[in-house]
Amino acid sequence: MGAIVAIVGRPNVGKSTFFNRLIQRREAIVDAVSGVTRDRHYGKSDWNGKEFSLIDTGGYVLGSDDVFEQEIDRQVELAIDEADAIIFMVDVETGVTGMDEDVAKLLRRVEKPVFLAINKVDNAQRAEDAVEFYALGLGEYYTLSSINGSGTGELLDALVEVLPEKDDEEADLPRFAVVGRPNAGKSSFINALIGEDRYIVTDIAGTTRDSIDTKYNRFGFEFNLVDTAGIRRKRKVKEDLEFYSVMRSVRAIEHSDVCLLLFDATRGFDGQVENIFWLAQRNNKGVVILVNKWDLVEDKETNTVKQYTKQIKKAIEPFVDVPIIFISALTKQRIYKAIETAVDVYKNRSKKIKTRQLNDVMLPIIERTPPPAYKDKYVKIKFITQLPTPYPQFAFFCNLPQYIRDPYRRFLENKLRENFDFTGVPVSIFMRKK
Ligand code: GDP
Numbered sequence: 436m437g438a439i440v441a442i443v444g445r446p447n448v449g450k451s452t453f454f455n456r457l458i459q460r461r462e463a464i465v466d467a468v469s470g471v472t473r474d475r476h477y478g479k480s481d482w483n484g485k486e487f488s489l490i491d492t493g494g495y496v497l498g499s500d501d502v503f504e505q506e507i508d509r510q511v512e513l514a515i516d517e518a519d520a521i522i523f524m525v526d527v528e529t530g531v532t533g534m535d536e537d538v539a540k541l542l543r544r545v546e547k548p549v550f551l552a553i554n555k556v557d558n559a560q561r562a563e564d565a566v567e568f569y570a571l572g573l574g575e576y577y578t579l580s581s582i583n584g585s586g587t588g589e590l591l592d593a594l595v596e597v598l599p600e601k602d603d604e605e606a607d608l609p610r611f612a613v614v615g616r617p618n619a620g621k622s623s624f625i626n627a628l629i630g631e632d633r634y635i636v637t638d639i640a641g642t643t644r645d646s647i648d649t650k651y652n653r654f655g656f657e658f659n660l661v662d663t664a665g666i667r668r669k670r671k672v673k674e675d676l677e678f679y680s681v682m683r684s685v686r687a688i689e690h691s692d693v694c695l696l697l698f699d700a701t702r703g704f705d706g707q708v709e710n711i712f713w714l715a716q717r718n719n720k721g722v723v724i725l726v727n728k729w730d731l732v733e734d735k736e737t738n739t740v741k742q743y744t745k746q747i748k749k750a751i752e753p754f755v756d757v758p759i760i761f762i763s764a765l766t767k768q769r770i771y772k773a774i775e776t777a778v779d780v781y782k783n784r785s786k787k788i789k790t791r792q793l794n795d796v797m798l799p800i801i802e803r804t805p806p807p808a809y810k811d812k813y814v815k816i817k818f819i820t821q822l823p824t825p826y827p828q829f830a831f832f833c834n835l836p837q838y839i840r841d842p843y844r845r846f847l848e849n850k851l852r853e854n855f856d857f858t859g860v861p862v863s864i865f866m867r868k869k
């Protein structure tokens with residue numbers, strides 16, 4: 436699992452500027468590989484070799500000015516529930532505000548590590564002004580300038596120090612997370628599998644439920660089923676469940692090997708579902724897409740399945756090698772097929788291909804279709820090896836790695852998929868100099 440760090444604070448203190456600075460380096464790399472659009476408020480970062488997910492909770496705050504105060508309370512509560520560490524950002528230009536005091540009050544009671552980050556300290560004079568923030572009663576603080584980057588290193592040093600160590604992914608039981616929008620049928624699905632009413636299923640999104648990771652055995656294969664519908668406190672019922680489900684999804688996805696992404700067939704594979712899909716994909720998790728409530732779809736001739744499939748694949752391009760299964764949690768139609776497929780995806784994700792076999796298959800393909808010349812340079816790929824990571828990553832050693840363009844990279848990925856079956860699993864390709 437990766438650690439989660441949440442940035443909280445009132446609007447305009449510089450949260451997104453800071454967020455962008457931290458994820459930029461990495462996103463540039465991710466971008467080149469996938470070319471997908473992403474959520475601007477969730478990203479991965481690393482410092483001193485420690486990786487973490489960063490959430491700009493303020494990025495999810497919607498609505499007019501007068502609801503800000505309420506929204507910020509909620510932001511902080513969510514951060515407290517879901518994050519491993521919290522960065523509380525304030526602005527030295529404006530000094531301590533009432534809203535800062537309110538947030539500080541909530542954070543003072545928290546057991547999790549809180550880092551008070553005083554932003555916009557662009558010069559020495561402002562460093563002196565920062566002293567007034569001691570009044571927030573949060574102790575030590577960090578001064579920084581998100582715009583010019585000064586001070587961010589000190590904050591990150593301290594931050595990664597307190598983050599939990601990464602678990603050994605392979606040591607535990609495989610974890611399947613059931614994710615999706617509120618009301619997609621996640622609890623019903625888990626109920627149907629487990630066959631007992633451990634979860635209270637109702638029509639009202641946000642009913643209090645308990646979340647239990649269930650150990651499950653099927654097809655001689657043992658795994659943990661992770662529910663995301665759970666742990667909704669009563670006082671949260673009236674809150675924006677969409678936002679809440681994003682936060683919960685982040686956490687569940689981080690802790691999973693394979694995500695079962697459920698959506699309601701009568702509502703379609705919309706932008707929110709897509710967001711959850713990309714969360715899983717960017718975390719290199721396996722994915723199975725489950726089109727739920729299939730019993731409600733009236734006209735189920737072959738064409739309907741084709742249309743759904745086409746619509747989904749269009750939304751998840753170019754990562755289309757993902758199983759799509761049409762299920763009903765209500766009638767139990769194909770629910771075991773869903774699990775069986777998740778097991779296959781899990782196996783694909785942990786698959787290790789021997790270097791010899793990899794080269795025997797891939798080198799002749801590359802010889803037949805070599806990388807196109809770029810700026811009059813010819814790239815020669817010499818050998819390929821799978822990296823010893825928990826999910827498939829391949830290094831292609833060549834003379835001029837910088838001249839391999841995206842289309843050729845995708846060609847290589849497709850050939851790997853055709854020959855070795857990585858269905859449901861993101862595959863990373865790195866060009867290395869040799
Ligand atoms: P958010 O609402 O908390 O996400 O704040 P933004 O990141 O959108 O920043 C609000 C404003 O503060 C923008 O105009 C930024 O350019 C500015 N800002 C952010 N960080 C700094 C900084 O370190 N120094 C200065 N001088 N301005 C900053």
Ligand code: GDP
Binds near residue numbers: 616624638
């Ligand atoms: P969750 O919020 O994703 O956990 O969704 P629930 O499991 O609470 O389901 C929301 C509503 O959809 C409930 O009324 C369920 O009975 C209903 N539902 C769930 N799965 C199905 C299904 O396959 N078919 C039909 N017709 N209704 C379903």
